[in-house]
Amino acid sequence: MVQYARVTGDQVLDAFRLAEGWLAANREGINAINVYPVPDGDTGTNMLLTWRAALQAAPDDAPHAGDLLAACSRAALLGARGNSGVILSQMIRGLAEASAGQPDLDAAGIVAGLLGASQTAYDAVSAPVEGTMLTVLRDAAQAAEASLREGHGIRSVFEAAVIEAFASVERTPALLPRLREAGVVDSGGLGVAIILEGMARGLAGEPLPEVIRAISGAAVDLGGVEHEGHGYCTEFIIFGASIDRRALQDELATLGGDSILVVGDPATVHVHVHMEDPGPALSAGVRHGALSAVKIENMQAQHEEWARGRDEPQDAHLPPxxxxxxxxxxxxxxxxxxxxxxxxxxxxxxxxxxxxxxxxxxxxxxxxxxxxxxxxxxxxxxxxxxxxxxxxxxxxxxxxxxxxxxxxxxxxxxxxxxxxxxxxxxxxxxVRTVEVSRSVRDATVDGIRVSQGDAIALLDGRLVARAQELEGALLAGLGQAARPGAEIVTVYLGAEAPEDAAVRIAEQIRAAHPGVEVEVVQGGQPHYPYVLGVE
Amino acid sequence: MTVRIVTDSTSDLTAERARELGVTVVPLSVLFGEEALLDGVDITAEQFFRRLPRETAMPTTAQPSAGAFKMAYEALITEGATAIVSCHLSAALSGTLESARQGAEGLSVPVLFVDSKQVSLGLGVGVMEAARAAQAGATAEQVAAVATDVFRRTHSYITLDTLEYLRRGGRMSRGREVLGTLLNVKPVLEIKDGLVEAIGKIRTKQKAIEDLLNRCSALRPVQYTFAVHATTPDELAYIDDRMRGLAPEAPFYSGRIGPVIGVHGGPGTVGAGVVTAPDEHSPAFLPT
Structure with missing residues (x-):
């Protein structure tokens, strides 16, 4: 196993090259799950082309890590493609800025680079959305930071970032409804995790696995993905003297642009925007400097083309x-x-x-x-x-x-x-259901007399217990629900459950029913502070 | 003519069993940070699962080096092997088989490779069968054909206490999207085409074990049954008991999941499987 305290520019370059190979191997899988921000199936391709653009600036050997990253950063800015590519270029830029002037990097330098990459990427996006590549890199960077604090070396720190990146990818559908509806994880986030994984292998001096990453929900049904009014994806570079990025970003927003990214430095800016009409975006750009590398793509056509391609799934099928x-x-x-x-x-x-x-x-x-x-x-x-x-x-x-x-x-x-x-x-x-609430009136229900404000427990819809306190009613209701052989109690905390309830409730149930597994989760349901499933 | 069998430590064969059958086991490694320990050599399953909960960072695993395989093969040649059959855990999950191939370059005797497309005793049972064929005088080609055939007939099902380890190890292919992360749901996994595929989810471990047994009992006729556990001998004993009831005629093999598979399954991992009886596709030479 390779062990080292610092990585040289050459090792960083190896890591970038391995990440390129790994991204290329997984490109189609990433494309296949691309539903956000626009379901057009090109995230993997855009990220790969951006990464390749960055690598083209790299010399054959790179003795100086900081200089290497600075060169890659600039090349990525100029060569970035698509929303995900532009954000990726900002990640590379953050990495480069954090390692500026450093001939080699130690574990702390790598963590600083990852945190810088995350911060720069967030800063580039006017309205950051969670459950995207931004989230994945941030989570990964924070995991790396935690690993560093525990005194781990470069390899473990990077490994921690990779593990957390994939875990974070898995969580993206919980954060972004469109992903959840389509049954996929975030494609850009997956791309980030793949890049980190490739880099980790490169830094460790390990070869790439022969097998590509299997992707969740690789068969996306586009009927389930909303795609209203995509218009044109418009990208260009502006070369100028003192370009006001913020001003341009605001202008594009005023013009009705979407997925706006205006990144770079005062002399060179990369613009990415989705607009119904690309003309005003170009006009706005040319007021700030000379335009270059203008690229305009009809996203509706792209989406339709991709959707057609998806009608003939190759190896994946939609489950029935x-x-x-x-x-x-x-x-x-x-x-x-x-x-x-x-x-x-x-x-x-x-x-x-x-x-x-x-x-x-x-x-x-x-x-x-x-x-x-x-x-x-x-x-x-x-x-x-x-x-x-x-x-x-x-x-x-x-x-x-x-x-x-x-x-x-x-x-x-x-x-x-x-x-x-x-x-x-x-x-x-x-499963038997126990629902715990407070009575809204005086009444006799199912043979039990309750007063307004009493805590009550219903078992499968029937009133079975009353008590002064909600937790008393909960335990009484559970006492009736728990048959011998009950294995697990799931407590769903309602919107009105006290904040500190989770731990306390679990402890009380465990004390009353030793040997039964207890899990407490947020249900968020109204009216019933506690709902229990007993099985 | 002497055909010898080589496998790797993920076969979960005990040292005694491997010795009896003349099988050489090349260990993978488990890595705690930068501390590398050879599976079953530097660290036993018992030690590993005792240590695992105390670790803050996830251990990782590493395939054996080509050099380790080369040494194992050369030792067998020195002992008089005229051919070697090397059976390994699924190449879709690990680069071990690739390492083995590299380690065999330039040797003076032929080495045949078999990708079991299995793990744990799903690999181990086929290795035992291959070893018996070799002891019965089969050629290397026949031994490899026997092993390949047993692996084809092997069906392995797994359930876990927690998905955390498998998720972190990234070794699950299909089915992840509906297993969730908020509730501790027990997955039912199958080794399919060499990959770990989720095929069901169940709320409680006990019901998950019943599900494994149901899936096993649906496969007939049976040649062997097997089961493994990581940290729950009671659950293994229960499966053992039920398996003997389900298929009294079939020999039952049990084992303990070693550190490398343990990294990916975690404590509480339980596996059960079946090798169905030889069929019309099975090779003519089978040890009895």
């Missing part, structure tokens, strides 16, 4: 079974989304309609879709939806979100429809 679920709260939306569901938000005043169910089911883009209404008052709308789309929708009558979660966990997109439905139904039947 989809899932649509009502999510009563942000937390449930995330949880259900992670299980592969297209979620419909719902609150007490506006229950999901049959039409919404049908639309969501179509958006899932599958041969057949399971519906989880997750509420007895929504069940009828779901059944109506199934009647409107016969043979396409199967309703699994989940009457609580906890039961719906159990079914969603058992959901699998590949497989025999009847078998998957049976597994989901079985999982749903195996």
């Amino acid at each position: 079974l989809g899932l649509v679920a009502v999510a009563p709260g942000e937390g449930f939306a995330r949880l259900l989304g992670e299980m592969g569901a297209v979620c419909i938000g719902q609150d007490a005043d506006a229950k999901a309609s049959a039409g919404e169910f049908v639309r969501a089911a179509r958006r899932a883009g599958r041969e057949h879709v399971f519906l989880l209404p997750n509420d007895k008052d929504t069940l009828m709308a779901a059944e109506q939806a199934a009647r409107e789309a016969p043979g396409f929708i199967t309703v699994l009558p989940s009457i609580s979100a906890a039961a719906g979660m159990a079914a969603a966990i058992a959901y699998w997109p590949d497989g025999d429809r009847a078998e998957v439905a049976a597994r989901m139904t079985e999982a749903m039947a195996a």
Whole structure:
């Protein structure tokens, strides 16, 4: 194993070259999942071409790391392609600025470079969006920083960055709804992780794996991806004397531009903008200096071309079974989304309609879709939806979100429809739901007398316990729900749950039911501070 | 004519079993930061899983060097091997097989390579069968054909306590997109075409183990059954018991997952599998 305390310019160059190879090997996979900001399937290509442009500036051998990175940074600025490419060029620039003047880099220098790269990239984007390549690099840089603080060397620090980068990629659908809807991770973020992985191998002196990275959800259904009014992707370089980047950025925003990036230095600026009409963008640019390398692409045409290509999947196929679920709260939306569901938000005043169910089911883009209404008052709308789309929708009558979660966990997109439905139904039947709230009036329900303001617990919809405090009702309700052999209790914290509840509740449940696994997660549901699934 | 068998430490064969069958095991390495330990040599499964929870940084793994393979092959040649069959963990998951190929360059006897497209005892059972064929006097080509055929008939299923390790190791191919990160859902994984593919998810470990058993019992007729565990001997014992009930006629092999596979599966990893009986595609030469 290669061990060293510092890396030379030549080693950095090796790392860049290996990253190029690794990015090239994974380009198609990255292209295939490109849905944000525009689903046109070119993120992998743009990142690769930008990376190659940066490398073209590199000499055959590079004794000085700082000088090498400075040269790459400038070349990347000039050669950047597309939204992701421009952001990538800013990452290289941040790396270069952090290592300026340094002939070689130690672990601290590498961490500073990664943090600088992240910061510069964020600064380049007027309205940074999380769940993108920005997030992935930031998470990776912070993991590297943490590893450095623990006293690790270059190899481990970089390894930590790579591991976190891929973990962060996996989290992008939770942050960016469009990714979640399409069932993919962020393509630019994946590109960043791939680059870091390639660099880590290069720094470690290891060869590239023969096998390319397998990509989540490589078969994206574009029917499920919104793509209204893309207009033209317009890019150009401005050479000038003292270009005011901020002013130009504001002008482009005023002109109605989207995905605006204006990066570089006062003498050289790279502009990237999506506009319905590219003309005004060029006019705005020429007021700041001489234009060069103007590139205008019709994104709608690009998207359509890509979408056509996607009709004939090569080795990937879209799994046949989809899932649509009502999510009563942000937390449930995330949880259900992670299980592969297209979620419909719902609150007490506006229950999901049959039409919404049908639309969501179509958006899932599958041969057949399971519906989880997750509420007895929504069940009828779901059944109506199934009647409107016969043979396409199967309703699994989940009457609580906890039961719906159990079914969603058992959901699998590949497989025999009847078998998957049976597994989901079985999982749903195996969970008992405890809902904890406060009574809104005096009443006698299910034989129990409650006063307004009492804490109450419902077991599968039936009132089974009352108490002074919510937690008392929770434990009483759970006491009735937990059959012998119960393995796990999942606590979904409602929007009104006290902030410090998670740890305390878990401890109380473990004390009352030793041997039972307890997991506490955010459900975000209204009205019920605690919902429990017991199975 | 003496055909010898070489495999790697991810086969999870015990030292005694390997010795009995005359199998040479070349270790991969597990790396804690910059500390490199040879799988099963410098660190046992017991030591590894005791140490793992105390580590702040994730350990990583490294394939054996070409030189390590070269030394192993040369030692066998010195002992009189006239041919070598080298069976390894899935080349889609590791560069080990590639290392082995490089290590065999320039040797004076032929070395045949078999990509098991498997891991752990999914590899180990085929290696044992290959070793028996070699002991029964098969040629190197026959031994390689036997091993290839056993691997073709091997079906391995795995479940994990946590997805954390597999995710970090990046060794899962399909199915990741619906496993989630917020809830501790137990994945059901299958080794398919040499890759780790998620094929299901289940809320509790106990139900996940039942699912492995159901999947195994759907495969008939059975030649061998096998199961492995990382840190849960009780679960292994339960699977053992159930497997013997499901296929009383089939020999059952059990083992413990070593450090390298342990890095990717983590504590609580459990695997179960089946080798279905030889069929019309199986080679004529099979040891009995």
